[in-house]
Amino acid sequence: MGFAVWAAENTNWILRESYFLTGSRSLAEDAAQNAFEKIFKAWPDDEKRNTIQQSRGYVSAIIRNAHSDYHKVPSRSNRNEQALDATENILTGGAGDPESLVPSVREAILNALDETESQMVYLVHYEGHSIGKAGAMIGLEAQQPYRVHARALKKLKIYLEGSEEEG
Amino acid sequence: MDLEKRLHRDAESFAEEVAAFDTKGFLARVLVTLGIPVQDDAPSLGAASPAGRPTAAGRAGAELRAGHDQDKDKGEGGGALRAG
Numbered sequence: 001m002g003f004a005v006w007a008a009e010n011t012n013w014i015l016r017e018s019y020f021l022t023g024s025r026s027l028a029e030d031a032a033q034n035a036f037e038k039i040f041k042a043w044p045d046d047e048k049r050n051t052i053q054q055s056r057g058y059v060s061a062i063i064r065n066a067h068s069d070y071h072k073v074p075s076r077s078n079r080n081e082q083a084l085d086a087t088e089n090i091l092t093g094g095a096g097d098p099e100s101l102v103p104s105v106r107e108a109i110l111n112a113l114d115e116t117e118s119q120m121v122y123l124v125h126y127e128g129h130s131i132g133k134a135g136a137m138i139g140l141e142a143q144q145p146y147r148v149h150a151r152a153l154k155k156l157k158i159y160l161e162g163s164e165e166e167g
Numbered sequence: 168m169d170l171e172k173r174l175h176r177d178a179e180s181f182a183e184e185v186a187a188f189d190t191k192g193f194l195a196r197v198l199v200t201l202g203i204p205v206q207d208d209a210p211s212l213g214a215a216s217p218a219g220r221p222t223a224a225g226r227a228g229a230e231l232r233a234g235h236d237q238d239k240d241k242g243e244g245g246g247a248l249r250a251g
Contacts, residue, residue, distance in 0.1 A: 003203065004198055004203050004204075007194060007197065007198065008194060011190050011193065011194040011197075012190050015185070015188055015190055015193060016185045016188075019181075019184070019185055019188070020181065025188070029193055032193070032197075033196075033197055033200070036197045036201070037201070040201050104177065105173050105174060105177040106177060106181070121174070125174045125175070125178050126177075126178045126181050126182075128178075153170060156170060157170045160170065160173070
């Protein structure tokens with residue numbers, strides 16, 4: 001399979017997951033574009049290409065790294081850009097009201113959970129996959145997905161209840 | 168509110184937000200930036216994100232294309248957009 005065909009088949013979920021991570025449409029497109037750039041660069045390598053094609057978890061990690069890399073550049077994290085993104089969130093009804101003291105569910109997922117847990121909650125509750133299938137997609141085996149999912153919900157509940165008490 | 172209900176409500180909101188995305192247009196922009204041919208009936212193309220930012224892929228595009236020119240000889244990478 002060529003890169004363009006793979007990209008056409010996977011753009012939808014990559015963009016959605018990028019949006020979930022960033023909470024902003026423009027940042028999601030930037031993060032997804034960075035991820036595609038990294039994947040395009042890795043494509044000629046047989047081993048990496050096979051892993052990309054077979055493991056959604058691997059591609060998710062690339063997206064998350066691409067998003068992290070983007071924010072490591074100081075000029076991109078200046079106050080003006082943050083203000084623009086916050087405004088965009090309000091206008092589009094996106095994740096995270098910057099004026100709110102109580103975090104949105106999405107913020108809680110990203111702040112309170114580790115990467116595996118947040119991926120699990122995202123795939124099950126936002127993408128509609130079963131717990132077993134979501135676990136397989138991110139490389140978990142046997143009963144692991146159910147344990148990870150239960151632990152994630154427990155941590156989320158504690159985090160959100162704690163935030164509400166503080167707010 | 169019950170956590171499961173909050174998750175369900177937020178997931179519904181998320182689905183509405185992402186439904187408005189122009190995925191095909193985004194894909195076309197990515198492929199153009201990476202120097203990959205796109206079908207003529209693809210939607211409007213542009214090198215910048217909707218926010219008008221220069222994209223990381225744009226900056227690195229020339230370098231990447233140079234690298235892939237060598238790989239095309241092996242039959243990998245490149246290729247026209249056939250699905251979408």
